[in-house]
Amino acid sequence: MIRSLKLSATLLTLALASITFAAGDTPYSVKSTIKIGGDGRWDYVTVNPSTHLLYVTRSTHTQVIDPSSGKVTADIAGGAGLHGVALVPSANRGFLTDGKGAQLIVFDMQSNEVLGKVAAADDADGIIYDAGSDRVLVACGDAAQLLVLDPKPEVKSLSVEKVDLGGKPEFLAADGKGRAFVDLQDKNQIAVVDLKSKSVVNRWDIGEGKSPTGLAIDPDKGHLFIGCRNQKLIVLNTADGKVLGDVAIGKGNDACAFDAPYALASCGDGTLAVIKESDDGKWTAMQTGTATGARTAALDPSTHEIYLPTADFDPPKEGQRRPTAKPGTFKIVVVERE
Numbered sequence: 001m002i003r004s005l006k007l008s009a010t011l012l013t014l015a016l017a018s019i020t021f022a023a024g025d026t027p028y029s030v031k032s033t034i035k036i037g038g039d040g041r042w043d044y045v046t047v048n049p050s051t052h053l054l055y056v057t058r059s060t061h062t063q064v065i066d067p068s069s070g071k072v073t074a075d076i077a078g079g080a081g082l083h084g085v086a087l088v089p090s091a092n093r094g095f096l097t098d099g100k101g102a103q104l105i106v107f108d109m110q111s112n113e114v115l116g117k118v119a120a121a122d123d124a125d126g127i128i129y130d131a132g133s134d135r136v137l138v139a140c141g142d143a144a145q146l147l148v149l150d151p152k153p154e155v156k157s158l159s160v161e162k163v164d165l166g167g168k169p170e171f172l173a174a175d176g177k178g179r180a181f182v183d184l185q186d187k188n189q190i191a192v193v194d195l196k197s198k199s200v201v202n203r204w205d206i207g208e209g210k211s212p213t214g215l216a217i218d219p220d221k222g223h224l225f226i227g228c229r230n231q232k233l234i235v236l237n238t239a240d241g242k243v244l245g246d247v248a249i250g251k252g253n254d255a256c257a258f259d260a261p262y263a264l265a266s267c268g269d270g271t272l273a274v275i276k277e278s279d280d281g282k283w284t285a286m287q288t289g290t291a292t293g294a295r296t297a298a299l300d301p302s303t304h305e306i307y308l309p310t311a312d313f314d315p316p317k318e319g320q321r322r323p324t325a326k327p328g329t330f331k332i333v334v335v336e337r338e
Contacts, residue, residue, distance in 0.1 A: 026274040026286045027262070028306070031336040033291070034070045037328045038063060042309045044126070044255070045298040045332075046085040048109075052300060054332065055094065056309055057082035062096055064112060067307065067334060074112040078105050084127040086136050088151045095136050095151065097124040104138065106155050116155035121145050121162065125170065132176030133195045139169035139182055146172070146182055146193055163198050165191045171255075173217040173224065175238060181224055183212035190224065190236065204241030209234040214256035214265055225263040225275070227253035233265050233275060235283060247285040249273040254295035259304055259337065266308055268295035272335060291333045293325070304337035 040058030047054050053073065054065040059082055064074040081100030087109060088094070096105040097120070104118040104127075121143035129136050129151070138147035138160070144167055147160040167184030169191070174180045180193040184203075188210055192202035206212060206226055214227030217238070224236040231251055235244040252268025265273040270292040275285045294308035312329035316322060 026272075026288045027338045028264075028272060028274055028288050028335050029338075030288075030290060031305070031334045034065070034067060034332040034334065036063065036065060036070075036072060036330045036332060038072070038075075038330055039327075041325070042296075042311075042330065043082065044084040044296050045307055045309050046087060047298040047300045047307060048087055048089070049300055049302045050089060052303065054298065054307055055085040055087070056332075057085060057096065058330075065332065067305075067332065076105075076107050076112050076114065078114055083125045086127040086129040088129050088136065090134075091152045093151055095127060095129075095149075097127045097138060099123045099125055099141075104136075104149070104160075106158070116158075118149070118155075118158045118160065120147055120160060126172055128172060128174065130174035130176065130180065130195070132174060133178060135195060137172055137174065137180055137195075139172050141168045141170065141185070144168050146180065146191075148195060148198060161198050163193055163200065165193075165200060166203070167191065170213050171215040173215050175217060175219045175222075177219075179238075181215065181217065181238065183215050183226055185211050185213070188212065190226070190241065192241075202241060204236065205243075206234045206236065207243040208232055208246050214253050216256035216258040216263060218258050218260065218263070220260075223263075223277075225256045225258065225265070227256045227265040227267075229253065233263070233273060233285070235263075235275075245283055247273070247275055247283055249285065250287065252295050255297045257297060257299040257306065259299050259301070259306075264297065264299070264306065266290065266294055266297035266306075268293055270294060272297070272306070272308075288335070290335065291331075293323075294333050306335040306337075308333040308335065 062076040079098040121140040123142035126139040136149040146163040167187035209228035211229035222238040250267030250271035263275040293310035311325040313323035
């Protein structure tokens with residue numbers, strides 16, 4: 001429950017919502033905290049389900065972490081403002097988004113050697129690999145574009161195709177059947193992209209959700225889970241864009257995940273929202289505590305463990321909007337499922 005809200009306002013919100021928010025135990029709890037340290041801020045974390053290694057961007061370098069030992073096994077240098085990582089095991093390649101450099105950095109997944117760079121677009125940010133289309137997809141915020149990249153040619157021959165989105169994207173998901181869904185922060189919409197024609201085929205409003213950030217998909221049931229900065233998670237039907245409802249989540253969401261039958265939303269206020277559909281078609285949300293600043297997350301589908309990067313913080317200084325991370329305190333909070 002969001003403690004900063006007054007009880008009366010909370011009850012009113014829940015009465016009006018089509019999805020209920022329930023307090024209670026969740027099947028997820030904090031298992032451990034891995035102390036990593038090192039310099040640089042962080043953004044997205046990505047997990048390799050085969051090796052269970054974590055890839056965490058740290059602004060100008062990327063740490064590869066073995067959560068079983070808590071050790072940094074490699075450190076990939078390069079980048080001016082790194083955001084996300086996409087892994088393509090079939091090509092033995094990883095791709096890093098460098099927003100400030102408007103480029104993608106390509107590395108070898110075995111040696112972690114940088115293989116080269118590919119020109120992208122301004123503010124290259126969220127990135128995924130869609131196995132269904134065998135393409136790397138990149139959301140570029142300031143450029144208002146989706147980039148589509150075949151990851152397998154020689155690095156010097158790699159090039160991107162650009163799709164104009166008509167709004168600034170944050171993150172994206174794919175259904176594995178030729179469609180990508182991209183949240184547009186400034187439009188409060190989902191842009192639906194046909195990956196074959198490289199065109200936007202639909203734009204769906206997301207109801208009461210504002211400034212969408214996190215995004216995850218249940219491709220089997222056709223549910224899209226959209227975490228928003230106004231402390232709502234919107235559930236959308238991927239067939240027609242119908243809003244199935246909304247649920248209260250914590251403050252500062254930056255990532256969502258799907259771990260059947262649960263949708264998850266990690267929030268910077270130190271909460272992890274756990275959302276489930278009931279037999280009557282309604283949705284119930286609960287929260288479990290994580291750690292302040294743990295706003296991004298990655299799910300290992302083979303272990304059902306969730307990894308949330310964060311750090312220890314000093315209180316915000318006068319005029320600062322966010323608290324300052326204490327040097328050397330970077331860590332990974334590990335959440336396990338019963």
